[in-house]
Amino acid sequence: MKLMALGLGYSATAALRRLAPKEAIGTTRSAAKAAALAQLADMRHFDGSREAAEALRPALAGVTHVLVSIAPAEGQDGGDRVLPVLGEALAGENSLVSVAYLSTVGVYGDHGGAWVDETSDCRPKSARSVARVKAENEWLAFGERTGVAVSVLRLSGIYGPGRNALVNLADGSARRLIKPGQVFNRIHVEDIAAAVERAFATGASGLFNITDDEPAPPQDVVAYAAELMGVPPPPEQDFETAELSPMARSFYGENKRVANGRSKSVLGLAYAYPNYRAAFARMWAEGSWR
Template identity: 50%
Template sequence: MNLFVIGFGYTAQRFVARHGGAFARISGTVRSVDKRAQLAPYDIDLFDGTPPATTTLAKAAEADVVLISVPPGPGDDPSLTAFGDAITTGRARRVVYLSTVGVYGDHKGAWIDEDTPLAPEHDRVQARVRVEEEWRARIGDRLAVLRLGGIYGPGRNALVELRAGRARRIVKPGQVFNRIHVDDAAGAIIGAIRRDSGGAWNIVDDEPAPPQDVIAYAAGLMGITPPPELPFDSAELSPMARSFYASNRRIRNINSKRDLGLVFAYPTYRAGLNALWADGEGR
């Protein structure tokens, strides 16, 4: 199989590192020259939202699998605009789109699953829903949408944040989040590729938990005192950071385990942090 990746971000890079051997050829796009240099072993072109080169479009059209790992823009989605025709008429039997659980909106801590109606509350997640719908309208059952929880893993976790002095224990009573270790997200991608049909799945861990608990557990592993709790109402947060706290829900992952054969290496944040600490993260 040939793989074409639009946007080699954190999750896409981890997927290729762990599962790249499943593909005869890996190509794709990045936004910057520096990122292109980092990915020198692969066939990478630059794509910054302007019309891509003819050769880049040809690679997308010739791919058996396409992984889309970039967020939509404020207006038209640049990836859909640039590559929609090439992928729609191309040979790809599976297009995997990395979305977000934010598309469900706020459920005041209630349990939800893939049958829960989408209710995006902010422009950023409303754009995600539009892109999901537009890709589905174009390619139908070839599309697999993976709605990811908060992604963490090597270099991006509470241990690193504590060691750098950036971690804060912001408390909003009753607030919980689902997370997903990047390696389990990579496992979900390969599961979606191997599946005979498309669909939409929640890619989240087994245990939605308050964010302050994650920081406290990481501090315990490190043998340090956790930062003091900071009430959400008085915390200084960017608009984007504050928007994450606007939605409160517990997300089921039963369908992803059943349909994608997903077996979590890290079913809880504790399992994930334990492994990261053992590997030297935050030391």
Template identity: 55%
Template sequence: MRLMIFGAGFSGLAIARALVGNCSFAGGTTRSHERFAKLEAAGLKPFVYQGGVPEGDLAAALGDVTHLVMSIAPDSDGDPLLDALSAERLKQIMPQLEWAGYLSTVGVYGDHDGGWVDENTVCKPVSKRSVARVAAEKGWIDLAERAGVPAAIIRLSGIYGPGRNALKTLDAGKARRLIKPGQVFNRIHVSDIGGATALLARERLGGIFNVTDDMPAPPQDVVEHAARLMGVEPPPETDFETADLSPMARSFYGENKRVSNIRIKAAGYSFAYPDYKAGLGAMWQQGTWKG
């Protein structure tokens, strides 16, 4: 396997750590040289990519790539790599490509009043960022189909892990216990993003997969559990309707659903951290929660 990860950030680096042992070459992109050391520590050869058709050393490396992971979120101008490619150009740049994975979000489902959704649920995105994700998903599926390459659309729920979790937020005095009756969210430990993506890549599986935990839960429950682990008092309850929140933070609460992960399990993946209690508990016990 020869791997390239476009956008080797929090999730991309976890994927790298899960896959580099299977790779004869593994590369990753970032927007500047400042993050090269982090990519190298995860076993990736770093490249700068800021959009458009890949050039120079990056283009040369892509000539032998067999597995592509796209982990760059679309912006107001669209998907930076997708918009630069056609099926013909994809074949020219990556003639050896055997599989592509696109990291998306469960936000594409929109609001379902707390009901269950799965990969067959019709997408009805609410936010502009989720609308852009749906467009990018469709674009990558179409591009891969025309290029004759299996593509996995990997829909992620709220990501947490070492350095990004309720324990660290609580320790920093920034945790909030917002109460909105009936509201639930799914979550996913970053290590399981790596593990699930690695499985799909190794097996060259295409299709849509929800990569999310087993326990959709109210957000205040996560804060309370973190406080119990740390042996501290949780922050006071705050009513969502009167809370001082940024427009983006408030928009997350406009979508309420429970997301099924049956399909990725059927593909053979077993979650290391099937719920937030397992994930937070392991980080607290191992002392990795600070990152």
């Protein structure tokens, strides 16, 4: 495997550590981040510009797998940032067999708490989710045009080491916002890494929800984490009157339960962290939450 990880962030880094490919190239926009990840991959600068793409082209030679974890461009001409500048070069690499594109369950929008799967309508409300739908379609079209397997992995709320309710309780930033009927799905970063591994191993194409088995009210997760830590949970706050950033408030404007059956039946994915209780109990016992 020669892997190119475009956008080596939190999730893609976990995937790269799990895959441990023979050869790995990673991209970032940050020089500091590139230095920090230099032992994991041959780090290159890529910001979506044509100049950066030209500099990156020689590294594509012989690439077999591509992992894309770069947010799409928003606005009137929004869509994927990679394909306009690297699509032709990728299509010309006969060695390329599989692409995994990390997307979000935010593309479904609001379904009033109903269950959704990969056949459900996308009703994106935010500009970022509208752009995600466009980017997904562009990558799927790339797969159809080139014959390369393209799996679009729709991720729910990501957590893991350093990013979870235990950390928030420890640093005093945890909140218990109450919005009746509101639920969210979640996904541990190691299950994302496993999903990428299975997508590459199976050569699967299409849409896959990568999410836990149990959508749950967010305040329940905080309360359970506090119970594990043996500390009092933060007081309940009414969502309607709470001070929130526009982005944080927008997340609560979408309510759905996301099914993950296709990831199990097609990818053969066995979730190590199937619900928040199993995940937080394990992280707390292992000390892997920090």
